[in-house]
Amino acid sequence: MDSNDLLNLLLVGVPALAILGGGAAVIQRRRSAGDRDRTDERPAGTGTGTSTLERPAAGAPTAEAPTAPAPEDAATAPALEVPAPTAGRLTRLRDRLARSGSPLGARMLQVLSRDHLTEDDWDELEETLLLADVGAGPSQELVESIRTQARVQGLKDPAQVRALLREQLLALVDPSLDRSLSTAPRTGEDGVTVPAVVLVVGVNGTGKTTTVGKLSRVLVADGRTVLLGAADTFRAAAADQLETWGSRVGVRTVRSDRDGADPASVAFEAVREGATEGVDVVLVDTAGRLQNKAGLMDELGKITRVITRTAPLSEVLLVLDATTGQNGMNQARVFAEVAGVTGIVLTKLDGTAKGGIVVAVQRELGVPVKLVGLGEGPDDLAPFDPEEFVDGILG
Numbered sequence: 001m002d003s004n005d006l007l008n009l010l011l012v013g014v015p016a017l018a019i020l021g022g023g024a025a026v027i028q029r030r031r032s033a034g035d036r037d038r039t040d041e042r043p044a045g046t047g048t049g050t051s052t053l054e055r056p057a058a059g060a061p062t063a064e065a066p067t068a069p070a071p072e073d074a075a076t077a078p079a080l081e082v083p084a085p086t087a088g089r090l091t092r093l094r095d096r097l098a099r100s101g102s103p104l105g106a107r108m109l110q111v112l113s114r115d116h117l118t119e120d121d122w123d124e125l126e127e128t129l130l131l132a133d134v135g136a137g138p139s140q141e142l143v144e145s146i147r148t149q150a151r152v153q154g155l156k157d158p159a160q161v162r163a164l165l166r167e168q169l170l171a172l173v174d175p176s177l178d179r180s181l182s183t184a185p186r187t188g189e190d191g192v193t194v195p196a197v198v199l200v201v202g203v204n205g206t207g208k209t210t211t212v213g214k215l216s217r218v219l220v221a222d223g224r225t226v227l228l229g230a231a232d233t234f235r236a237a238a239a240d241q242l243e244t245w246g247s248r249v250g251v252r253t254v255r256s257d258r259d260g261a262d263p264a265s266v267a268f269e270a271v272r273e274g275a276t277e278g279v280d281v282v283l284v285d286t287a288g289r290l291q292n293k294a295g296l297m298d299e300l301g302k303i304t305r306v307i308t309r310t311a312p313l314s315e316v317l318l319v320l321d322a323t324t325g326q327n328g329m330n331q332a333r334v335f336a337e338v339a340g341v342t343g344i345v346l347t348k349l350d351g352t353a354k355g356g357i358v359v360a361v362q363r364e365l366g367v368p369v370k371l372v373g374l375g376e377g378p379d380d381l382a383p384f385d386p387e388e389f390v391d392g393i394l395g
């Protein structure tokens with residue numbers, strides 16, 4: 001071998017070996033992914049999504065939400081996270097409600113504990129409710145009702161005042177509303193089973209994408225198989241954001257390669273792939289552009305039409321930012337009119353003293369609050385429970 005041959009070997013042979021070695025590593029990685037798929041335990045009756053799902057074990061930890069995953073290692077697939085169980089989430093997050101809502105609960109209790117309540121005191125009580133965004137009608141009702149009760153039974157000791165207030169607030173939040181999420185696959189008369197489809201709508205910045213990500217974890221914790229549809233094609237990073245959320249719990253995202261693609265075609269494709277794969281639920285994130293009512297109606301109408309070619313909509317969830325309080329109500333009304341909303345998700349309840357918006361929004365839109373966001377952590381989304389909520393704001 002002369003010096004030229006040696007040079008050729010170094011220039012061609014070594015990189016070729018490196019490439020071959022890299023290929024082996026890729027094959028190795030694929031194999032281990034396949035192995036994981038084979039050992040994946042799926043509960044009976046759920047879909048066969050391509051994802052590797054680590055099911056939450058019974059009695060899995062109720063500890064704080066897991067932290068962000070380590071950056072993807074070149075040699076090993078990232079470990080999947082186990083979302084916190086759904087049951088008891090609001091109990092776990094109740095402190096955040098008490099912190100944010102304490103001005104409401106504490107101020108009301110403080111006023112009602114005074115001796116011989118005057119007109120000014122009753123006005124102050126009403127003002128407290130208005131400041132917490134309960135809304136004019138419900139605030140007046142609540143004060144009237146407490147006044148009547150106070151006349152009948154008197155306001156004797158702090159425990160009785162608290163019990164009365166609790167009872168009245170609970171009645172206002174309305175425990176009789178059906179807050180369950182419809183996420184079971186459906187079998188039509190033709191015997192074909194299709195996934196439940198949950199469309200998530202709302203103004204931009206309210207926390208839609210984050211909510212879709214958190215909701216996928218709620219569903220995974222409940223043993224459902226999930227597929228995400230990134231139909232928010234308006235904001236370029238939204239699909240990446242969604243994909244990151246999903247990949248942490250082994251949930252795949254259907255997205256377009258192109259920014260600004262037709263959201264309806266992404267939604268259609270997600271539901272079609274969800275049906276083919278036999279997943280339980282397809283969650284579809286949308287853009288929140290509210291240029292005008294007609295434009296929104298066109299966009300959401302088209303998305304709905306194409307989705308329902310494959311499967312009916314099981315839920316349309318409207319995401320509202322609780323910190324915008326009554327100001328967000330106008331936009332909420334438009335979405336409710338246009339999109340046939342079946343449930344409200346109130347986000348950022350951890351950052352506001354305006355917890356009364358729960359009451360106002362239900363009254364205004366005639367739709368129950370089904371989920372609440374109480375932080376930026378991945379498991380800081382909880383099914384709404386009226387009793388826990390009222391206990392939370394009473395502190």
Ligand SMILES: Nc1nc2c(ncn2[C@@H]2O[C@H](COP(=O)(O)OP(=O)(O)OP(=O)(O)O)[C@@H](O)[C@H]2O)c(=O)[nH]1
Nearest residue numbers: 204205206207208209210288347348373374375376
């Ligand atoms: N504190 C708190 N922050 C939240 C909550 N939910 C969402 N956020 C934050 O709100 C911000 C906006 O959330 P996104 O999910 O990007 O909002 P979006 O509605 O999808 O926005 P567009 O994609 O622009 O339509 C993010 O910083 C979230 O972390 C919550 O419950 N509490």
